[in-house]
Amino acid sequence: MVLDRRGFMKFIAGAGTGILATPVVWKFTDDAAIWTQNWSWIPRNEGGENTYVHAVSKMDPSGTPMRVRLVNKRPVRVLPSPEHPLGGGISSLAVAEVQMMHSPGRVKRPLVKGPDGGFSEIDWPGAAELLQGKLEEAKDRVAFISGDENGSTNEILSALAKALGSEDVFLMPSEGQCAAKACELMGIEAQLGYDFENSDYVLAIGANLLESWGTVVRNRRLLKEGQAAPFRNEEKGVKEKTPVITFAYAGPVQNNTAAVARPWLPIYPGAEGILALGIANMLMARGKVANAGDFGAFRTLASRYTPEETARLTGVDPKKLEQVVTALLSAKAPVVVVGSEFNQGSGAAPLLAGFAVNALLDNINKVGGVALLPPAVVAMKGASSRAELYKKDLCSWFAGKNTPAVLVMHEANPVYALPDPAAVAEAIKAVPFKVSFSTFMDESAALCDLVLPIGMGLERIDDLESPYGCGKTIYCISGMASIPQENIRSTANTLLYIARQMGQDLGFELFEDLLKAKALYHEKCSFDVLVAGQAAESDALVELDGYSLRPDIMAKALTVKTATDTLRLAPFAKLNLGTAKTGIPPYNNKTLRAKELDGALMTVMVNGATASQKGLSDGDRVTLDNGKRQIPAKLRVFEGVMNDTVAVCLGFGHTALDEFSQNKGANVMELLTAAPEPETGLNAWSQAGVAVSKS
Amino acid sequence: MEENKHCTDGPSCRLKCACGATPFLIGAIVALAFGWWIFPDLIFSKQSQPFYFSHSVHADTAGASCVDCHSFRDDGSFSGLPTLENCASCHSDILTAEPGPDSAKAEVAAYEAEKTFIEEYVNTGREVPWLTHQYQPDNVFFSHAAHFQKCYTCHLTMKDRDGRALNLGAPDNPQKLCMTCHPSLEELDKGIPVASNVLTDYSRTTMKMWECEKCHAYPGHFYDDGKGRTFANNACYTCHK
Incomplete structure (x- = not known):
C-alpha cells in the first residue's frame, strides 16, 4: 500500500477526528487553564509543623487574648483563647493581626525626613543618635504621647520625661481617662471595674459594650453565654433556666450593642448623664439611698429630673425607662455602665452620675457590681502611674498652644483621632522635631521628622494590665510569637538605650527586665508562666471609705444641648473598621456593606421623621457642616437612629496608611470640637450639632 | 485531476494507493489509542512513597x-x-x-x-516525606471538619425519598466517606504510585469544581433543615475565600 499525499491527509483527518473522541484536547485545555493560574511567582501555602503560642493583641484596644497557630514557626492564624479571663472569643481587629504583619501600610525601616519633605532610610544607630541629640538639646521641652494606655512602655516614657525635667506625658483620650477623672473627683483612689461575670442585669448607657467599650471580647462572651444558657437548657430538657445576663442599652443609634439589647432605649447623643440622673431619681423615689457624704445635695439635684423632665431632655420613652428601672430593682446583681458610643469624649460628669446610680443600687464592691480595683503597679523608679497619666488632658494641652522642642509619639495617631484634626496637625507641624514610634505610616507619623518602626503585638514582647472595664485586676505578658517581618525595634528598648547613652539610669537595661520585675508583683504567676499565656488575676479591691458623689460638678457639667436648625451628631464606633493606629485591616474591607460606604462616599443615617423634616430622602448626597468644617456623605434613612440626630460611623477618612484605608469616606472627628467640661479639667466632645443639607 | 487518474485503473489500484476510508480509520484508531491509553500515562508523573505502608x-x-x-x-483544622x-x-x-x-x-x-x-x-529524627495522593490547591478552602460533621452525620442514617440508604459512610464502612475523594484503602495497600500532573502539578485525584458540585449543587442539599441551614452551600465564597 502506498501512502500518497491524499492518503496522508486522510490519515491526519482521521487522527484529528479520533483525538476529539479522547480526553487529550479537553484535558490539555483544562490543564493549560490551571497552569496559567499557577505561575511560579504566585505564593503557595507552606506546610510544616503546627504549634500554638499565646499572645495579647496590642492592636485591639480591649487587649484581646489570642492563641496563635504557627506553621514552621510562622504565624498563620489567630484563634480565641478560651481559658483567658478576657478571652472566649476573638475580635475582628485581633483576628487580623497575622495579616496586618504583612500590610503595605507598615513602616519597614527607620525613616528620616529630608529638607524636601520626603523620607529617606536611616539605620537604627543613626536614628537613636539623632533622637538622643534632639532630646539633649530640648531638655525639659520634651513631650510624649502614648496610644497604649495598658502597657508598661508608658513607665519608660514618663520616667525618661521626668529625668529630662518634663511632666508632659499624655495618654490618648479614652473612656478609661473619663472614669479615672470621675474617681479622682469623688475621692476614690481606684480604677473602675465592672463584675459582669456575676451580674444578671447590665444597663449600658452610651457605653458601646460590644464594639468599643472596655473589654469587648469578654463582654461579647458574657452576652453569648447569658443568652445561650436558656436554649442550652431547653435542648437538654432542663426545665429550670439558669440565671442569664440581660444587657439593656441606651444610646442614640441602633448599633451592634443596641441590636442585641433588651431593651434598647433611644436617647439623644450626649444625654447619658441626664438619663442616669433620671434613673437615680426614680430609684430614690423607691427608697434607695447612697452612703455618700453629699447624698443630700445629690438628692436635691436628681429630684429635678423627674421622668417627664428626663424624657424631655433625653428623648427616652418613659414607659421603657420605667421598665428598665423595675428590672434594675428586681435584678439580683444589677450594674449600670455609663460611657460613650465611641469610647471617648464623654467627660467625667456622666461617669459621676453613673456611679451614683450604682451607689443607689448598693453594688459598689459587691458581687456582680462595680469593682474598685487597685491602681496599676509601677515598677520603674520615677515613672508615673496610669492614674497620674490620666490626670493630664491631651486636648487641653494642644488647646494651650504648647509647643515642645521634641514630641515623641508611641503608637499614637492624634492627627486622626483627636477632635478637629486639622488644628492638631497644625500644632504638631509647629513642633521643631517630632518622632513617631509606629507600626504603620499613619497620619501623625507622616508629619514626623523621624519615624521609627515598632513591631506588631506578635513580633514583640509586651504587657497588658487591667484594661478599663475588667472586673478584677488582670496582668498578662505577650511573648514574641513571630520573628520580626521588618527592621523593627521596640519603643521601650530604644528609649532605654537612649537614656543610658544620655547618662540616665532608669533602673532597667531591657524592657524584658522591667516586665520580669512587674511579674513579681503578681502572686502565683512567674514571668515564664505569664509569657506562656496565663493571666495573673487578683480579686483585691480598694475599700470604699468616704466618698462624694459631686452633685456640684454634675449640676454644672450635665447639660443637653437642644437642637435648633442643626441635627445632633452621634458618632459611633465599629471594631471592624480598626482604630486610628491601624486603619481598616485589609480583610475587614469585605465587611464594609454598601449601605455603609458607596464608593468613596460614606453613609450617614437619619430616621424617616428627621429626613422629612429636613427635606431629605434616602440616597441623597449631603454635606455635614459644623460651621467650621464640612464633610460629604450619602444619606441613608434608617429607623434605628434617634430623632433630630444624624449617626456617623468612625473609622473612615484616612489620608495615610494604605490603599485599604484611604479614599473611604471622611473622618467624623473633623466635625467635633473639644470643649472644656466645667469643673473637671477634662475636655468633652460628645455633643455637637451639624447642619445637614443636600449637596 | 491526477488523483482521479490513479483510481481509474480498477479495484487493485484502489488497494495499492491510499484511497477510500482506510487511512482515515487508521488515523482515528491511532489517535484513540494514544488518547485513551498512552496520553494518561504521559500527562501524569508517577512517584512512589518513601517506603511501603499498609x-x-x-x-x-x-x-x-x-x-x-x-x-x-485544636483549632478544628485537619492535621492530614x-x-x-x-x-x-x-x-x-x-x-x-x-x-x-x-x-x-x-x-x-x-x-x-x-x-x-x-x-x-x-533514628535520625527526620520527618517522613510522605507524598499526598489527593490535595486541593491553595485557591480552594476545604474544611475536613465541616465535611466530616455535616456530611458524615447525615449520610450515616439518612435515606432518600425512595427509602434507599444514602450510605456514603455506612456504619459498617465509615471510611467510605473519605473514599469519596481519596483512593480506597485497597488501592493504597497495593502501593499505587502517586500521580501528579506534569503541567499543573495537581495530583491525579485533585477534585475539580464539577466534582465538588456533585454534592454542593445537588438539589437535595439545599433543603432547609428547619434551623435555617442548608446541607451544602454552593455559594462561591464557601470554597473560594
Missing part, C-alpha cells in the same frame, strides 16, 4: 482507628498526615517479626518497610 495492617491488625493518625487539630512523633509513639523499635525463608512476600515487605522507617527516620 493501612489494612494498621487498622485490622493493630486496631488503629482513622483519627489515631488523621486527627483534627501523621507526624514522625505520632508514628514513633508506637514504632520506636521494629515491631514486625523478622521474616524467615518461608515467609510470605507481604511479610517480608512489611518488615523491610518498618526497618527502613526506624533506621532512616526514627
Whole structure:
C-alpha cells in the first residue's frame, strides 16, 4: 500500500477526528487553564509543623487574648483563647493581626525626613543618635504621647520625661481617662471595674459594650453565654433556666450593642448623664439611698429630673425607662455602665452620675457590681502611674498652644483621632522635631521628622494590665510569637538605650527586665508562666471609705444641648473598621456593606421623621457642616437612629496608611470640637450639632 | 485531476494507493489509542512513597482507628498526615517479626518497610516525606471538619425519598466517606504510585469544581433543615475565600 499525499491527509483527518473522541484536547485545555493560574511567582501555602503560642493583641484596644497557630514557626492564624479571663472569643481587629504583619501600610525601616519633605532610610544607630541629640538639646521641652494606655512602655516614657525635667506625658483620650477623672473627683483612689461575670442585669448607657467599650471580647462572651444558657437548657430538657445576663442599652443609634439589647432605649447623643440622673431619681423615689457624704445635695439635684423632665431632655420613652428601672430593682446583681458610643469624649460628669446610680443600687464592691480595683503597679523608679497619666488632658494641652522642642509619639495617631484634626496637625507641624514610634505610616507619623518602626503585638514582647472595664485586676505578658517581618525595634528598648547613652539610669537595661520585675508583683504567676499565656488575676479591691458623689460638678457639667436648625451628631464606633493606629485591616474591607460606604462616599443615617423634616430622602448626597468644617456623605434613612440626630460611623477618612484605608469616606472627628467640661479639667466632645443639607 | 487518474485503473489500484476510508480509520484508531491509553500515562508523573505502608495492617491488625493518625487539630483544622512523633509513639523499635525463608512476600515487605522507617527516620529524627495522593490547591478552602460533621452525620442514617440508604459512610464502612475523594484503602495497600500532573502539578485525584458540585449543587442539599441551614452551600465564597 502506498501512502500518497491524499492518503496522508486522510490519515491526519482521521487522527484529528479520533483525538476529539479522547480526553487529550479537553484535558490539555483544562490543564493549560490551571497552569496559567499557577505561575511560579504566585505564593503557595507552606506546610510544616503546627504549634500554638499565646499572645495579647496590642492592636485591639480591649487587649484581646489570642492563641496563635504557627506553621514552621510562622504565624498563620489567630484563634480565641478560651481559658483567658478576657478571652472566649476573638475580635475582628485581633483576628487580623497575622495579616496586618504583612500590610503595605507598615513602616519597614527607620525613616528620616529630608529638607524636601520626603523620607529617606536611616539605620537604627543613626536614628537613636539623632533622637538622643534632639532630646539633649530640648531638655525639659520634651513631650510624649502614648496610644497604649495598658502597657508598661508608658513607665519608660514618663520616667525618661521626668529625668529630662518634663511632666508632659499624655495618654490618648479614652473612656478609661473619663472614669479615672470621675474617681479622682469623688475621692476614690481606684480604677473602675465592672463584675459582669456575676451580674444578671447590665444597663449600658452610651457605653458601646460590644464594639468599643472596655473589654469587648469578654463582654461579647458574657452576652453569648447569658443568652445561650436558656436554649442550652431547653435542648437538654432542663426545665429550670439558669440565671442569664440581660444587657439593656441606651444610646442614640441602633448599633451592634443596641441590636442585641433588651431593651434598647433611644436617647439623644450626649444625654447619658441626664438619663442616669433620671434613673437615680426614680430609684430614690423607691427608697434607695447612697452612703455618700453629699447624698443630700445629690438628692436635691436628681429630684429635678423627674421622668417627664428626663424624657424631655433625653428623648427616652418613659414607659421603657420605667421598665428598665423595675428590672434594675428586681435584678439580683444589677450594674449600670455609663460611657460613650465611641469610647471617648464623654467627660467625667456622666461617669459621676453613673456611679451614683450604682451607689443607689448598693453594688459598689459587691458581687456582680462595680469593682474598685487597685491602681496599676509601677515598677520603674520615677515613672508615673496610669492614674497620674490620666490626670493630664491631651486636648487641653494642644488647646494651650504648647509647643515642645521634641514630641515623641508611641503608637499614637492624634492627627486622626483627636477632635478637629486639622488644628492638631497644625500644632504638631509647629513642633521643631517630632518622632513617631509606629507600626504603620499613619497620619501623625507622616508629619514626623523621624519615624521609627515598632513591631506588631506578635513580633514583640509586651504587657497588658487591667484594661478599663475588667472586673478584677488582670496582668498578662505577650511573648514574641513571630520573628520580626521588618527592621523593627521596640519603643521601650530604644528609649532605654537612649537614656543610658544620655547618662540616665532608669533602673532597667531591657524592657524584658522591667516586665520580669512587674511579674513579681503578681502572686502565683512567674514571668515564664505569664509569657506562656496565663493571666495573673487578683480579686483585691480598694475599700470604699468616704466618698462624694459631686452633685456640684454634675449640676454644672450635665447639660443637653437642644437642637435648633442643626441635627445632633452621634458618632459611633465599629471594631471592624480598626482604630486610628491601624486603619481598616485589609480583610475587614469585605465587611464594609454598601449601605455603609458607596464608593468613596460614606453613609450617614437619619430616621424617616428627621429626613422629612429636613427635606431629605434616602440616597441623597449631603454635606455635614459644623460651621467650621464640612464633610460629604450619602444619606441613608434608617429607623434605628434617634430623632433630630444624624449617626456617623468612625473609622473612615484616612489620608495615610494604605490603599485599604484611604479614599473611604471622611473622618467624623473633623466635625467635633473639644470643649472644656466645667469643673473637671477634662475636655468633652460628645455633643455637637451639624447642619445637614443636600449637596 | 491526477488523483482521479490513479483510481481509474480498477479495484487493485484502489488497494495499492491510499484511497477510500482506510487511512482515515487508521488515523482515528491511532489517535484513540494514544488518547485513551498512552496520553494518561504521559500527562501524569508517577512517584512512589518513601517506603511501603499498609493501612489494612494498621487498622485490622493493630486496631488503629482513622483519627489515631488523621486527627483534627485544636483549632478544628485537619492535621492530614501523621507526624514522625505520632508514628514513633508506637514504632520506636521494629515491631514486625523478622521474616524467615518461608515467609510470605507481604511479610517480608512489611518488615523491610518498618526497618527502613526506624533506621532512616526514627533514628535520625527526620520527618517522613510522605507524598499526598489527593490535595486541593491553595485557591480552594476545604474544611475536613465541616465535611466530616455535616456530611458524615447525615449520610450515616439518612435515606432518600425512595427509602434507599444514602450510605456514603455506612456504619459498617465509615471510611467510605473519605473514599469519596481519596483512593480506597485497597488501592493504597497495593502501593499505587502517586500521580501528579506534569503541567499543573495537581495530583491525579485533585477534585475539580464539577466534582465538588456533585454534592454542593445537588438539589437535595439545599433543603432547609428547619434551623435555617442548608446541607451544602454552593455559594462561591464557601470554597473560594
